[in-house]
Amino acid sequence: MKTLFAVVGTVTSMAVVGSCTAGPAQSTRFSPLVLAQAQRFADAIDVERLRAHVLALHAAHQTDTPSLPSWGGGKSHTHHHSAQYVVGALTSLGLEPHVDHSEVDGLDTDNVYADIVGTTRPFETVLLTAHHDAWMQGGADDNGSGVAVLLETARVLHLAPRGRTVRVVAFDREEEGLLGANRYAADHASERVVMIVNLDCVGFATDAPHSQRAPLGLALRDVGNFVLAVADEPASAALARMAHWSSQARPTAPVVGVITPGDAHYPVDSSFLRSDHAPFWRRGVPGIFLTDTANFRNVNYHTERDTPATVNYEFLRGVASVVIGSIVGFAEEP
């Protein structure tokens, strides 16, 4: 009997210790200095520029020549004019956009990116990403909203670069299976990416009761007026910093944070692998995915009704504030 107790005790202890072993503790708060810097950048956000980007990107999809993938269930896909718009917008800021043109599975793919080079650690990169392609010639929330925040962040940040390099990347063909992000992650695997923040559908919010649904088994609040921030385990401390910053920021958007286990290796993660951060999570890159939860909230998701009129621009301004402050912190602090 004593032997039995010893074996059970040893196994239980090993299991508990093994389950709780973690890496070195990271701070879950930005320093007061960084918070002050973040607020100065947040103050510079221009909601009218956000609105203009969403309108322009929607117009770009409207005037594009759509393709009709045989497997797309009759849905049309557009991406040429949106890529051109992102190139033009980054160029107008004085940045030098790169276009990675490639053929992925026989489909032409244009990833667009530009660097705001870091002052003290230029070879360490913080990625801010959003896909520019869209289904159904709509694409205001999905993902004009994400690209608008990306472009506004680039505008505000490039005037005062931070310690690390901030690279803004507009991926192509997310809607067709993360083709652009998969290609980018493979081609740039040797670069040192310390964090990726991915934006996909960040402009739809409402205070209506029962407007929010959630994946089976996950209890979210039932009013869809928050931005969901999903982090892999390596980014858990960064997510806490983002949530804390959002509680301090003005303007702001409420953040609901979810930390997923297993770094996308387990079935429960599948609901959270729907966008361009997924290839980076699989490579172990700390990452945060921001979303208004798309079809779990927005009835216009993947329809032609996804128009600029349905975007909540004050909410989008709050999201931009959360993003810009967090990017400033990630680019400055360890």
Add this chain to the structure above:
Amino acid sequence: MSVRSERAAVRATVFAACVVASGARASAADHEVYGLVGGGYFGGIERVLVGFGGGAGYRIHPTRSWAFGVEGRWLWYGGNAFTGALSAVYAPRNTRTWSPAFGLVALAGAGDQLRVFSSASPDVPSPWTVWAMVRLAPLRFANADFSVTVLGIDASTGLDAPGRSIAVALSVLEVGAFIR
């Protein structure tokens, strides 16, 4: 149902039948060890810990009606998660073959799980959590040497947010042996 799982179900049924057929002999056994297969879902506003796996436990029977035990389980789905439980159950022993068990369980969970928080309270939830649960094992059969429980359930509506959380641990099959 696969052929393998059908065979497992048949074996479990045969074993249960053997226990029943052997009758309810008296025993002075005070100790019981057992193994189980089953799953668990522990969800609330702060976390989701879910998976399927197995575990082992030990019960001491200080009286003929009550048992107190410790139990550990491993669950896999949302990563590797572990639960440990202390239980106090009313489990009449050896007075008859059908020996249902009912009681209370204090369960602690840890390991890989979804953790949820917000800017209103921007602290990452602890990887540990505790539930007070009710144990329902109406399909428990025992004789002097063995016990078999099918579809035993530990359930709770949660302490952190009653009505918005639920915890269920299901033992599909538990097989125990009494040690003298």
